[in-house]
Amino acid sequence: MALSPTNPDLLVRDFLRHNRWSQWRARTAETAFSALALLVFAGFALWVGDSLWTRLLAPGTPWARPLPAALVGVATAFAIVARARSRGQGLARVHASDWLAAMPLPAGARRNARARLVGSDAALWLLGVWLTLAWAWLRADQSAPVLVVALALGSLGGSAIAWLMPGAPSEPAAERIQRRERASAVAIAAGTQGLRLLGAALEPAAARLPRSAPWVAFAFLLFPQSTPLIAVPGLVLLFTALTLSLDLIGHWHVRYLADQAWLDAQPLLPRHLFRAYLPYLTRRTLVLSLIFGACLHVLGAPLLFALALTVMLAAAVADAVLCGFATRRAPGRFPMLLILHGVIVVATTQVLPPALPLVWLGCALTAWRQGNR
C-alpha cells in the first residue's frame, strides 16, 4: 500500500491540520474561550446522559433482550457506514478533477488516501462511541449489559466496513444532483427576482447532503418501556420532525457558505443575502415544529406544554440559523457558537425559566449584530 507520508492527499491533510493549529495558536483568547464552552457542554452532556443510561440499562427494558439490542447494534453499524460512504463519495468526486488529477499517482494512491481519510474519521467516531459505552458500563448494575455489547459490536463492525470500503463515486447520482442544481440555477435566473430565489436552491441541495435519518432509529431507545404500540407512529413522527429540523439547519448552512463564496466578489450587504433564505427556512421550520407539537399533544402532553415545546423548537432552529449568519466569515466557529448558546439556554432553564425568552432574544440579537458587521 502506498500509504507513505508522501501520499500527496495525506500531505494536504497534514498541512491543513498544521495551518489550523497555527491559526488557533495565533488567536489564543478565542481558542481558550471555545475550549471552555466545549468543556461546559461536555459537562452538561454527562449530567443529562448519566440519568439516561441508568434508565436505559435498567433490567427489564426491551433493550435487555438480545433481539432488540441486536437491532440497535445493526442500526449503529448502518449509520457509521452511511456516513463514511457519503464522505468517501464526496472525496472521490473532488479527486476526479482537482489540481492533482493529472499527476503521476499510482492507481491506488488516491483511493488509499480516501480510505485513510474516511477511516480515521470512522476511527474517531468509534473512539467516541466506545468511551460513551465504557462510561455506561461503569454506571450499569449488570456485568455486561446486552445493549452495551450490541452497540460496541455494531460500532466496531460499522467502522471496519468503513475502513475497508474504498470510496467509489456513484456517477449517475452525482450527475443527477448536478442536473438538479443547474435547473434551480436556471429557475433563479429566469425569475430575475434577485436574492429572494436563492432559497429555492436549497431544495436540490438538501438531496445531496447525508441525511441524519438513520439516527432516528436511536430514538426508539428513549421510548419508555410502557409505550403502547399505538403511540409508536406518533413518536416516530415526532423524532423525524426533530431530525429533519437538524437536517434543515445543516443543508442551509452548507448552501449559505457556498452561495456566499461566489457572491463575495460583490460588495454585498450581508443581511440581503441572509434574507434570501428566510421564506424557505420559515416555511420548513413552521411545518416541522407544528408536526412536533401536534404529536406531543396527541401523545398526551397538555396543550400549553406542547405549545411551549413547539415554540422552543422553532426558536432553536432560528437561533442556529442566526449563529450560522454570525459566523459566516469564520464557519469553523459555528458549532462553538451553537454550543455556547445551548449552554446559556440550558443554564437559564435550570436557574430562572421565566427569563428564557429574554435570554434567547439577547443571544439572537447579538448573533444578528455580529453577522451584520
Add this chain to the structure above:
Amino acid sequence: MNRVHPETLLQVEDLHLSFGANAVLRGVDLAIVRGQLLGLVGPNGSGKTSLIRAVTGLLPVAPGQVRIAGIDLAVDPLAARRQFGFAPDPTRLPPALSGRQALSVAAAARGLDTTPASTLELAERLGASRWIDQRIETYSLGTRQKYAILIGLIGDPPLLVLDEVMNGLDPISSHELKLELIERCERRHCGVLLATHGLEIAPTLLTDAALLHEGRIRHRWGSVELGHWRHADPGAFERAVVAALRSDPAG
C-alpha cells in the same frame, strides 16, 4: 545511462470526443517531438481545452489514442503521466494551503522528497516568491497562475502541457516564462504543448503552431514560417491564422 529517449513526446491519433450529441473533437492528429514548442491556436470554443484535458487523461476518450513519449495513456496511465507536467486550472488550487505547501504536495505527487531548488528559483524569477508563505485564497489571479505553472514544471518532465498560462501574467514574468520554456526546449530537449489565444506571443516563442478548428487540426505552421514572421511585423501571424480560418471549408 542507456535510457531510451523516444524522439516523439506526444502522439495524438484520430482523437474523438463528444459531450452528449455535441462532438467537440472529430479526429485530431497531432505530434510533438523533442525541442518543439507547439502552440495550439484556435477561436474560442474550438476545443483547445477539451484537447488539453484529453491529452492529460482528465477526460476519457474513445475512439482515439494518446501516446506520451511512446507510452499509451490508456494502457499505462501512470508511466505516461510521469512523462508530462500539466499546469492545473489556477482557480482549482487548494485555497487553504500556502504556495510553498502546494509546491511540496506537487513534488510529493511526482515522487520527490522536497520541492526542487530550481522550482523555488523560478518562483523568484517569476516574482511569485513574495507570496509563497501566504494562503492561496489571498492570491490574485496572476499570482495563482504563476503557482499553477510552477506546479506544472516541477520535477522537469520531458513534456509540458500548458493551457492559456500567459493569461494575466505581467510582461516581466511572461518574459521570464518564455525564457524558461525556450531554455527547456533547446537545452534539455523538452517539448511543450501550449494552448493560447494570444497570437502576439506566438512568433517570438513558438517553434510550431497548429490551428484547431471545428474539432480537427486544420493547419500547421513549422519553424521556418514562424521564424519568418518573427522578423516581420507582429500582426503577420495573426493574419495567417485568420487566412487559414477563412480558407477552411468547414469554417
Add this chain to the structure above:
Amino acid sequence: MTAILQISNLSKTYASGLQALKPVNLDIQRGEIFALLGPNGAGKTTLISVICGLVRATTGSVLVDGHDIQRDYRSARSLIGLVPQELATEMFETPLATAAFSRGLFGRPPDPALIERVLRGLTLWDKRKDRIQTLSGGMKRRVMIAKALAHEPRVLFLDEPTAGVDVELRRDMWALVRELRDAGVTIILTTHYIEEAEEMADRIGVINKGELILVEEKSRLMAKLGSKTLTLQLQDPLALLPPELAQWQLTLKDSGHVLEYRFDTNAEENGIPGLLRRLHELGIGFRDLNTEQSSLEDIFVSLTGKRAEAAA
C-alpha cells in the same frame, strides 16, 4: 474639487507577516480615470479588495464620497462597482438575467429601463438572451461590467480588464472605459501593460512590492519615462560611428551589427526621418528596423534608480 475616494494610511499585513500593502495615501478625483500599474503580486488586487470590503485593512481608512467603508459601509458599497479578474458568472444564464440579478443583490428595486440602458451601452442588448457560455471572451467581460454597473455605482473598479483579451478587444475595452467616464463614472483600473495605462488614464500610480512608488499625471510620467528605442539591423557591420551621425544619440551594439537610437516620444521632432535620410546618404543599409517602447521593467529600473539617487 473634492476627491470621491480618499485613502489614508491604508495598509494590509497578513498573519504570516507578509506586508501586502505598505501604508497608502491617495485621493481619486471625481470623474477621472486612474490606472494602478504594477506587476502581478504587487498589491493591486489587495488594494482594490480592501476598498471593496473583501479584505479587512490592518491600518488606515477609506472614504467613498465621504462615507467610511467600515462605519458607513452600506452607503460606501452602494457607490462602488467591481469588475473582478475572474469571470464568475456561470450560475446565470443570460446577460439580462445577470444584470437584473446583480441589481437585486444590492437591494435596489428592479428597473428594466436602466438595465436596458446599461446593456445597450455595452452593445449587449442584442445578446441579452444568449447564454453567457456561448459569448466570446470580450463579450463575457462586458457582461461582468454590466453586472457591476447595474446598481448605478459612482466609482467603478476594473481589475485587469484586458488580461487574456486580444489586441482588438483591448481597444474596444479602452473606448468603452472612456464612454463610461464621459457618463460620469470615476474609474480605477489595474493593469500591467504600460501602453494601457498610457492610452486610458488621466493619472497613473505605480505600485511594486506593496508600495505605491509614485502617483503622477500621465503626461508628466510619460515625459519622464517615454523614451523609445529604434533598432536598426545593419546590412554590413560598422566599426565606428561616422561623425556625420553625431547629432543623434546613437549606440553601436552586437559588434557593429546593430544601431540603436533612443528618442523621446513626447518631443515634437523625433529625428527619425532625418536619421534615415542621412544613413541613406552615407550608404549605410539596414535589413530590418523596429521600435521598442520603454517597458514596465525599464520604468521600475529607472524609478528605483532615481530613488536611489535621491537617497544618495
